[in-house]
Amino acid sequence: MIAQVIFILVLTASVYLFSKNVAKIRRNILLGRDTDRSDNPALRWKTMAKVALGQSKMVKRPFAALLHLFVYVGFVIINIEVLEIVIDGIFASHRVFSGLLGGLYGLLIGSFEVLALLVLVSCVIFLARRNIARLKRFSGVEMTSWPKSDANYILITEILLMAAFLTMNAADHKLQLLNFEHYIHAGAFPVSNFLAPLLPDSATALEMVERGCWWFHIIGILAFLNYLPYSKHFHIILAFPNTYYSNLNPKGKFENMASVTNEVKAMLDPSFTPPPAEVSRFGAKDVTDLTWKNLMEAYTCTECGRCTSVCPANQTGKLLSPRKIMMDTRDRITEVGNGIDKQGKDFKDDKALLDTYISREELWACTSCNACAEACPVNINPLEIIMEMRQYVVMEESQAPASLNNMFGNVENNGAPWKYSNADRLNWAKTE
Amino acid sequence: MEDTTIVTESKSDIGHPTSEILHVPTMAEMVAAGKEPEILFWVGCAGSFDERAQKITRDICKILQHVGMSYAVLGTEESCTGDPAKRSGNEFLFQMQAMTNIELLNAYNIKKIVTGCPHCFNTIKNEYPGLGGSYDVIHHTQLIQQLIDDGKLKAEGGESFKGKKITYHDPCYLGRANGVYEAPRKALEVLDTELVEMKRCKSNGLCCGAGGGQMFKEPEKGTKDINVERIGDAIEVNAQVVAAACPFCMTMLSDGVKHFEKEKEMQVLDIAEITARANGL
Structure with a gap:
């Protein structure tokens, strides 16, 4: 009875805390300016099913894709087990699904065990890739101590959770064989079978191990749930809405700024009266100038570095790293959100995404080649943020590099980016 | 890079005599003659001014002429699509260029465009429709492939x-x-x-x-x-x-x-x- 009360209290508190933090992230995302992504729901569902659920973009790196698939499928399926644990916890039952599912229960527990082992092994390999093999993709200027620790904490937690799950099953199995109290014969234990010899033989000791692991496992999961909003691991949730709201246009199509269209129309046609402008600024200086989708992407990023590893600028030693663009955006919007929590919605500080976080040198190194957007397994587009920031630098500050200002002048005066007279445009047809 | 790098070619590269004399019709000429070309060839700035790219432009014309496709260029009426301005953050300049070009293209009642440059291709195909310019746009490699598929080009x-x-x-x-x-x-x-x-x-x-x-x-x-x-x-x-x-x-x-x-x-x-x-x- 006391155990039940404690369980219900812990469960309620963690779900409450988690919802509160998720609501805060949602609020932060909605600080971004509006963009319409409500069109074509059928294609959006399809994109989400393919990219997030089906992990279609992961396969470009087959080994990582396979390991990730084990962890992903393990996570999704083992959640059925978590449901059983929660019900058992609330109602003081034991393996409540065994009665409902009969023979199927053995198959279920058996497959959970196999998956748990695969998750465990995958996470060990992932840890080794990061800390022993030190894959280049996991380093870089933005990969400071926190992002590195974050990745390790996630992997170690998953290893511990899976180990607890398997140890719990091993003890349970042994208790079943002893016909001890309520430990009914249920489940199949293809993996934990091998752990059984390592456990004590006395029923009381086994029960302590079983209960200890049960509590460790479920409290671990609830703690992990509450770690998510502070971690890159939040991608397990946001990957779904983020792919749903994907840009469905060809990657080369950049948005035309409506506010500019009105001004240009008014310039070309004096009789045109533009609707009252609502934009106070062209382009993005800070995170609140970006769209909510840009901000959602920042929270979705799991720092895998596929974008940076294919970025032509980054590969040739330039400062630009698309992953850093996303991480900086997330860190800044989190900072702004925390500021609003403390000082109210008119919060202002002397920082901005531009210059405080992202330098101009990074912005101007981009070739707009879309390799980053193509590489992202969850359809994040760092290029959009880079372009919005360039727009601010050029249109609000007139701070484009001098050579680009020359190019603008040429386009404006001669209709070509080079200093040639438009009258000579057809000269190519006269030569040879 | 003040101006584009001009690649000078060795004589052996050009060693093919032009079998036909290149005649490049402009839209203005076409309209004056009461004709409407099947396709507009959007040359682009590099294709117009860069010496190396000019050669490619001429080759595209030769291919069009070879297969007997009726085409025209805008000539001195063509202007930058605005792509380099847009990608560099100058949306104003881009839209000025775009709207001026769209006005011209619409005045000529252009339906189909082939471009000699992927940047022009992308901009006209994807970014002009939102500003009032909708055309069927293809890149010259797509045109070549179509001509090959149709058996017109071998x-x-x-x-x-x-x-x-x-x-x-x-x-x-x-x-x-x-x-x-x-x-x-x-x-x-x-x-x-x-x-x-x-x-x-x-x-x-x-x-x-x-x-x-x-x-x-x-x-x-x-x-x-x-x-x-x-x-x-x-x-x-x-x-x-x-x-x-x-x-x-x-x-x-x-x-x-x-x-x-x-x-x-x-x-x-x-x-x-x-x-x-x-x-x-």
């Missing part, structure tokens, strides 16, 4: 590329930006050459380094130039010809070849040039 009567190792460099604004990966490759397949792929190709293709306004500025500080990195990929597969489909890539790749002093072993040719040569145009 690879005969000209230079043989048989057995030559050719690799194709995907321009970002054709490939990733618009998903056009196969048309340029099909145009090369008819040549009976040995088509080899670089390790980074198609959706994984590496940029030449010129996009996003980089063509018009010095690169940021780094350890290497992007075009040098890219030509490294072509050298790795021992390509004799690097096939390009974009005038900016042409400049960058040619400079990359020069960097390695491989001008004798490796040629950078546009798909239009290869097609024209293979047909003796």
Whole structure:
């Protein structure tokens, strides 16, 4: 009875805390300016099913894709087990699904065990890739101590959770064989079978191990749930809405700024009266100038570095790293959100995404080649943020590099980016 | 890079006599004669002014003339699409250019456009419709592929590329930006050459380094130039010809070849040039 009360209290508190933090992230995302992504729901569902659920973009790196698939499928399926644990916890039952599912229960527990082992092994390999093999993709200027620790904490937690799950099953199995109290014969234990010899033989000791692991496992999961909003691991949730709201246009199509269209129309046609402008600024200086989708992407990023590893600028030693663009955006919007929590919605500080976080040198190194957007397994587009920031630098500050200002002048005066007279445009047809 | 790098060619490169005299009709002439061309050839700034790209422009015209397709260019009425301005953050200038061009194109009642440049292709195809300019836009490699598919264009009567190792460099604004990966490759397949792929190709293709306004500025500080990195990929597969489909890539790749002093072993040719040569145009 006391155990039940404690369980219900812990469960309620963690779900409450988690919802509160998720609501805060949602609020932060909605600080971004509006963009319409409500069109074509059928294609959006399809994109989400393919990219997030089906992990279609992961396969470009087959080994990582396979390991990730084990962890992903393990996570999704083992959640059925978590449901059983929660019900058992609330109602003081034991393996409540065994009665409902009969023979199927053995198959279920058996497959959970196999998956748990695969998750465990995958996470060990992932840890080794990061800390022993030190894959280049996991380093870089933005990969400071926190992002590195974050990745390790996630992997170690998953290893511990899976180990607890398997140890719990091993003890349970042994208790079943002893016909001890309520430990009914249920489940199949293809993996934990091998752990059984390592456990004590006395029923009381086994029960302590079983209960200890049960509590460790479920409290671990609830703690992990509450770690998510502070971690890159939040991608397990946001990957779904983020792919749903994907840009469905060809990657080369950049948005035309409506506010500019009105001004240009008014310039070309004096009789045109533009609707009252609502934009106070062209382009993005800070995170609140970006769209909510840009901000959602920042929270979705799991720092895998596929974008940076294919970025032509980054590969040739330039400062630009698309992953850093996303991480900086997330860190800044989190900072702004925390500021609003403390000082109210008119919060202002002397920082901005531009210059405080992202330098101009990074912005101007981009070739707009879309390799980053193509590489992202969850359809994040760092290029959009880079372009919005360039727009601010050029249109609000007139701070484009001098050579680009020359190019603008040429386009404006001669209709070509080079200093040639438009009258000579057809000269190519006269030569040879 | 004040002006674009002009690649001077050796005589042997041009060694094909023009079989027909090139006549390039302009839209203004067409309209004056009461005619409407089947397709507008949007030449682009590089194709108009860059000496190396001008040759590709002429080859596109030769191909059009060879297959008897009625076409016209805008000539001195053409102006920059605004792409370099937009990618560099100058949305005002982009939209000024776009709206002026759209006004002209609509006045001429243009329906179908072929471009000689993936940047023009992308901009007119994707970004003009929202500003009132909707056209059926294709890139010249797509036109070549269609002509081959329709049996109107073959690879005969000209230079043989048989057995030559050719690799194709995907321009970002054709490939990733618009998903056009196969048309340029099909145009090369008819040549009976040995088509080899670089390790980074198609959706994984590496940029030449010129996009996003980089063509018009010095690169940021780094350890290497992007075009040098890219030509490294072509050298790795021992390509004799690097096939390009974009005038900016042409400049960058040619400079990359020069960097390695491989001008004798490796040629950078546009798909239009290869097609024209293979047909003796």
